[in-house]
Amino acid sequence: MLLATPLRFARGMLPANWHQLSSFFSRSTANTAWRGGIKLVGHKQLSNQLPIRTLPLADQVVAVPLQHGRSLAEPCVRIGQRVLKGEVIGHGGTAIVWAHASTSGTVVAIDACHPADGDQPLPAVHIAADGQERWAPPRFPPHPLTVPALAEFALQMGLVGLGGAGFPTGIKLAGTAHPLDMLLINGAECEPFLTCDDRLMQERAADIVAAAALLAKVYGITQVRIGIEPNKPQAMTALQQALVSTDRRIEVHALPLRYPAGGQPLLVKSLTGRTLAPGRLPAEVGVLVLNVATVYALGRALLHGEPLVSRIVTLSGAVTSPGNIEVPIGLPISTLLAAAQPHGTGDIQVGGPMMGRVLANSAAVVSKTTSGLLARSESLFPPRAATRPCIRCNRCVDVCPMALRPLQLLSAYEQENRALLQQEKLTACIECGACSQVCPSSLPLRDSFRHAKRTIWLGVRA
Amino acid sequence: MKLQPKTVPGIMLAVVIALIPGTLLHAWQFGPVVWLQTAWCVLFALLVEAICLRVRGQSLSHGLGDMSWLLCGCLMSRALPLLVPAWLMLLATVVALGLVKHGSGGLGKNRLNPVMAGLGVVAICFFQFLYPAPNFHSPWSAYLDFSAVLQQQLQIVPPLQLDALSSATPLATELLDAPAPYLSWAGYLAGGVILGLLRVSRLEIPLAMMGSSVLLCMLAGHTLPESLHSLTLGGYLFAAFFIATDPVTSPDCRLGRIFFGVLIGMITELVREFGLYADGLCFAVLAANLLVPQLNQWARYLNPPGRGWQAPS
Ligand code: SF4
Numbered sequence: 001m002l003l004a005t006p007l008r009f010a011r012g013m014l015p016a017n018w019h020q021l022s023s024f025f026s027r028s029t030a031n032t033a034w035r036g037g038i039k040l041v042g043h044k045q046l047s048n049q050l051p052i053r054t055l056p057l058a059d060q061v062v063a064v065p066l067q068h069g070r071s072l073a074e075p076c077v078r079i080g081q082r083v084l085k086g087e088v089i090g091h092g093g094t095a096i097v098w099a100h101a102s103t104s105g106t107v108v109a110i111d112a113c114h115p116a117d118g119d120q121p122l123p124a125v126h127i128a129a130d131g132q133e134r135w136a137p138p139r140f141p142p143h144p145l146t147v148p149a150l151a152e153f154a155l156q157m158g159l160v161g162l163g164g165a166g167f168p169t170g171i172k173l174a175g176t177a178h179p180l181d182m183l184l185i186n187g188a189e190c191e192p193f194l195t196c197d198d199r200l201m202q203e204r205a206a207d208i209v210a211a212a213a214l215l216a217k218v219y220g221i222t223q224v225r226i227g228i229e230p231n232k233p234q235a236m237t238a239l240q241q242a243l244v245s246t247d248r249r250i251e252v253h254a255l256p257l258r259y260p261a262g263g264q265p266l267l268v269k270s271l272t273g274r275t276l277a278p279g280r281l282p283a284e285v286g287v288l289v290l291n292v293a294t295v296y297a298l299g300r301a302l303l304h305g306e307p308l309v310s311r312i313v314t315l316s317g318a319v320t321s322p323g324n325i326e327v328p329i330g331l332p333i334s335t336l337l338a339a340a341q342p343h344g345t346g347d348i349q350v351g352g353p354m355m356g357r358v359l360a361n362s363a364a365v366v367s368k369t370t371s372g373l374l375a376r377s378e379s380l381f382p383p384r385a386a387t388r389p390c391i392r393c394n395r396c397v398d399v400c401p402m403a404l405r406p407l408q409l410l411s412a413y414e415q416e417n418r419a420l421l422q423q424e425k426l427t428a429c430i431e432c433g434a435c436s437q438v439c440p441s442s443l444p445l446r447d448s449f450r451h452a453k454r455t456i457w458l459g460v461r462a
Numbered sequence: 463m464k465l466q467p468k469t470v471p472g473i474m475l476a477v478v479i480a481l482i483p484g485t486l487l488h489a490w491q492f493g494p495v496v497w498l499q500t501a502w503c504v505l506f507a508l509l510v511e512a513i514c515l516r517v518r519g520q521s522l523s524h525g526l527g528d529m530s531w532l533l534c535g536c537l538m539s540r541a542l543p544l545l546v547p548a549w550l551m552l553l554a555t556v557v558a559l560g561l562v563k564h565g566s567g568g569l570g571k572n573r574l575n576p577v578m579a580g581l582g583v584v585a586i587c588f589f590q591f592l593y594p595a596p597n598f599h600s601p602w603s604a605y606l607d608f609s610a611v612l613q614q615q616l617q618i619v620p621p622l623q624l625d626a627l628s629s630a631t632p633l634a635t636e637l638l639d640a641p642a643p644y645l646s647w648a649g650y651l652a653g654g655v656i657l658g659l660l661r662v663s664r665l666e667i668p669l670a671m672m673g674s675s676v677l678l679c680m681l682a683g684h685t686l687p688e689s690l691h692s693l694t695l696g697g698y699l700f701a702a703f704f705i706a707t708d709p710v711t712s713p714d715c716r717l718g719r720i721f722f723g724v725l726i727g728m729i730t731e732l733v734r735e736f737g738l739y740a741d742g743l744c745f746a747v748l749a750a751n752l753l754v755p756q757l758n759q760w761a762r763y764l765n766p767p768g769r770g771w772q773a774p775s
């Protein structure tokens with residue numbers, strides 16, 4: 001191409017996008033801005049003033065899954081055995097997440113359960129609660145605490161990422177050869193409706209800060225940055241106040257108020273200005289990223305000897321009594337719904353409206369990654385219009401935070417053109433769904449990309 | 463941004479509404495013929511669209527529900543010269559919707575702008591019907607009432623010619639002495655800017671187009687006020703804000719759209735300076751439409767997907 005040389009020159013000169021123009025002209029500061037994203041109606045006020053509460057637990061059967069992702073723990077209890085809260089019920093060895101009884105009671109079955117946010121039934125230990133909540137003796141980490149010991153301890157305490165994907169925290173903590181210099185804590189909670197992290201930060205800021213400080217110490221990290229969307233002023237204040245007494249290494253930062261501010265590459269960009277290229281691990285740019293709820297759970301484990309047996313679930317949407325409930329892992333969804341009293345008989349959304357899914361099985365139980373249950377109603381969750389052909393309006397291109405071209409990706413997907421999909425950088429898609437949200441033709445962009453990734457992935461592996 | 467339309471019919475209706483100020487000014491100047499022509503074109507567009515959907519075996523209610531036919535009819539009636547026979551409007555609509563749009567697979571699949579393609583075919587094949595049309599120098603159609611216009615459009619009476627009219631109508635002399643100022647450009651400009659602000663259309667296309675036209679015009683030896691004035695002539699602003707901005711037939715990223723606008727502006731200006739046709743807009747848009755895939759490639763090269771997220775080397 002004759003024009004190649006001047007064009008290549010021009011490419012170097014051009015800012016990647018309009019949002020970056022400002023930083024293009026002032027190269028002195030780190031570029032922490034990212035383009036794209038969308039403003040969403042938060043609906044947070046439905047539940048963000050309601051303190052975390054618990055539900056009475058007598059006469060319940062909880063089903064604690066033994067499996068996380070592809071790692072399956074070995075059950076180590078018998079049917080009829082009495083277990084205490086926090087007792088190990090699934091043994092994982094050194095590389096697999098262990099499972100713990102989430103309440104005290106009697107083991108009644110070792111059988112499949114349906115996690116609220118999963119496709120597949122998972123093997124689980126079913127425990128009939130005795131309602132007494134008697135704790136097993138606490139189990140403290142080894143001393144001195146090294147990184148490998150910390151990672152192994154996290155696996156033994158059943159810790160997984162509570163933000164969404166449920167990746168075993170122990171494996172993340174084991175880290176890589178890369179030196180880490182920053183711990184980033186994700187308190188963005190950029191999904192509408194969800195307030196569980198918000199309430200956690202408001203009510204238990206001191207625990208979070210203590211856990212963060214301990215983690216920083218173990219890793220020899222000098223910078224801890226907590227990123228929060230500015231629609232949670234109370235959480236920010238609570239954390240700021242908790243910081244006063246601790247060391248100066250921890251900072252609270254406001255993130256841009258745009259979905260998906262909590263997406264990993266965007267969080268890293270906002271908090272550090274570093275670029276987390278698709279397919280790379282955060283450790284490769286020197287950061288460790290943990291969700292704020294995961295940090296809290298790590299703190300409970302390290303400082304109080306409690307394994308991960310409960311999580312906070314937001315009940316919201318079209319319900320009579322919304323709230324933020326601390327529930328034992330494995331509690332049936334039906335119990336929570338009975339407490340929330342949905343108005344209609346509409347579907348239940350598990351997780352946020354953007355990344356979550358519709359509850360498929362009414363017998364499902366709360367898993368470690370169930371962040372919220374939202375009763376859908378027509379006004380809060382407007383039904384999607386029938387799809388129409390793409391009119392190439394480019395709104396999806398404007399909002400894609402990863403600077404992709406969803407319309408081209410979609411046409412490559414429809415042609416099943418693998419080379420084109422790769423050329424359009426399908427792997428960079430973080431599946432945030434911003435593109436689907438703005439598409440005037442209601443095209444299932446994100447869902448197609450998810451499916452395309454799965455088929456390409458399988459195709460490559462086969 | 464609360465007003466931004468969120469669905470395809472919403473977008474189409476927004477463009478139709480944005481056309482209203484220009485159309486009102488147009489009708490104020492040229493008389494009832496504007497309304498009649500709009501009605502004809504919308505009616506034909508509805509018919510052609512319905513027939514095409516039926517032939518392609520698609521749902522009529524869903525297909526017509528996207529309102530693109532309404533927009534196409536309105537744009538067509540603004541793009542065609544005034545006082546053309548009704549069958550010519552039908553022909554242009556058949557080319558636009560039947561051949562260009564449905565022939566390439568329906569909404570969003572066409573590479574050529576349907577309205578400009580329809581106009582182009584009519585302009586080439588039936589040149590004699592188009593001129594002399596009433597224009598801003600002599601908006602003589604303003605003095606025809608509905609039935610006279612209708613008779614003309616249905617070709618019941620022999621076509622009016624400018625000379626015939628000026629001798630027959632006493633008003634005409636006065637009219638030709640003092641041409642009314644041509645104003646509808648202001649309406650199109652206002653509507654187009656509103657669409658741009660609502661992010662329904664992309665302002666970079668008209669801006670690049672006007673910029674390149676003005677520049678070329680000045681290079682050809684005109685002064686700046688003259689060059690700017692030339693933008694208000696003919697259908698320039700209408701085409702800039704309502705035709706060239708059609709998302710389906712314009713490039714997929716900002717850089718490409720700027721190239722696209724520049725290209726249209728240049729070709730238009732060249733045709734105006736050197737060409738046979740009074741206005742090359744239609745051909746400029748069609749030529750640029752054909753280059754859209756190339757422009758997309760260029761722009762992709764300059765601004766590859768995932769830009770800004772590469773691993774630091
Ligand atoms: S938002 Fe939808 S209609 Fe618009 S370009 Fe993207 S895929 Fe096409």
Ligand code: SF4
Binds near residue numbers: 432433434435436446
């Ligand atoms: S889902 Fe993927 S393609 Fe769509 S906006 Fe998010 S990152 Fe971009």
